Amino acid sequence: xRSGLEVLGVSRRxxxxxxxxxxxxxxxxxxxxxxxxxxxxxxxxxxxxxxxAAALGRWDSIDQSRGVDPCCGHQPLGFDVATPVLRAASxxxxxxxxxxxxxxxxxxxxxxxxxxxxxxxQAQVLVLHYLEDLSTHQIASILECAESTVRVHLTRGxxxxxxxxxxxxD
Amino acid sequence: MTDTSNLESRxxxxxxxxxxxxxxVVPPPVEQLVRRPARSRRRGTGLVAAAAxxxxxxxxxxxxxxxxxxxxxxxxxxxxxxxxESQHPTGADSIQLPGRPHTPPQLQDGWGLVGEYQVSTTDExxxxxxxxxxxxxxxxxxxxxxxxxxxxxxxxxxxxxxSACCMSLQVLxxxxxxxxxxxxxx
Numbered sequence: 001x002r003s004g005l006e007v008l009g010v011s012r013r014x015x016x017x018x019x020x021x022x023x024x025x026x027x028x029x030x031x032x033x034x035x036x037x038x039x040x041x042x043x044x045x046x047x048x049x050x051x052x053a054a055a056l057g058r059w060d061s062i063d064q065s066r067g068v069d070p071c072c073g074h075q076p077l078g079f080d081v082a083t084p085v086l087r088a089a090s091x092x093x094x095x096x097x098x099x100x101x102x103x104x105x106x107x108x109x110x111x112x113x114x115x116x117x118x119x120x121x122q123a124q125v126l127v128l129h130y131l132e133d134l135s136t137h138q139i140a141s142i143l144e145c146a147e148s149t150v151r152v153h154l155t156r157g158x159x160x161x162x163x164x165x166x167x168x169x170d
Numbered sequence: 171m172t173d174t175s176n177l178e179s180r181x182x183x184x185x186x187x188x189x190x191x192x193x194x195v196v197p198p199p200v201e202q203l204v205r206r207p208a209r210s211r212r213r214g215t216g217l218v219a220a221a222a223x224x225x226x227x228x229x230x231x232x233x234x235x236x237x238x239x240x241x242x243x244x245x246x247x248x249x250x251x252x253x254x255e256s257q258h259p260t261g262a263d264s265i266q267l268p269g270r271p272h273t274p275p276q277l278q279d280g281w282g283l284v285g286e287y288q289v290s291t292t293d294e295x296x297x298x299x300x301x302x303x304x305x306x307x308x309x310x311x312x313x314x315x316x317x318x319x320x321x322x323x324x325x326x327x328x329x330x331x332x333s334a335c336c337m338s339l340q341v342l343x344x345x346x347x348x349x350x351x352x353x354x355x356x
Contacts (some may be wrong), residue, residue, distance in 0.1 A: 001321055015200050015201070019200070020200050023197055023200050023203075024197060027195065027197035028192045028193045028194065028196075028197070029192060029193070029196035030188070031192055031195050032188055032189060032191070032192030032193075032195070035188075035192065035261045036188060045195075049198065049202075049203060052197075052203050053203040056200075056203050104187070104188060104191060105185070105187070108184040108187050108188060109183040111180065112184070112188070126181075128185075130182065130185040130223070131188060131189065132187045133185070158177060158178075161181075162176070162177040
């Protein structure tokens, strides 16, 4: 008996080599990234599925154009994939009405909420720095800005975040 | 002077916790992505986007009907789809369209549909947005579609479309107690 997807004409042959491995490995991390930026798990999953669908459509160019090894454990994210997640997430952050507590404990939820309250660029830089453990050079590549700009955002973001936490927790 | 040293350890701790939690998130089958059109413009709300993700397979299943008994496009009469065992709209397996060709029907611009539609007894409604198209899957109860872009479940609070500027709606088909409605945003 054919599955529902097979009935719709979807076959596994349509999935290019290497994508599925990347997808399995990167999905959770991308959802986590989008989740802390949007504050909403379901929005995050939807964003990541959109991005992965787009990545699937041009998988060959992603794999070759920038030399990103999508399955490499040392490569935090495929840059071509991370960028649209970040861009879409910053837009969706405005649309996400009520942040949901999904999986994360309250202190962690509060921490990311404080990060999201920072100016958009600072929040993105902090999330990439802490959550993805990226260098300023890597962040600059993703956000398509100068490394010095990333350092400024990082410093200001840290300072603002520390200041807020002193006010609210001390 | 603000001390950021304490922040560093806390940030690393929360990041590590987040990473470990989200490493366990299971992706949907990759085949699902194949059927998921890329979005060049995202205008729906987060809720709509989430709903679209949930019901996309079911939507495309229904859109694949070249001709569906009970199609009331162009009229304002009622439809009464057959009651079947499988009525959940969110999974391809529950829709079951064996052997049907996948030929999405053409939506008509500027074409409105106002009417009342009675569907099966479950109580679910899903709304999705894909680029400029609005897709609904509804099950359960009786629904009234209005030309101002609202869908009201009779004797219940109205459910608004994701965009108030929706101008045209069309019932695309019914299958196993599920009604799919599509339209264009103006």
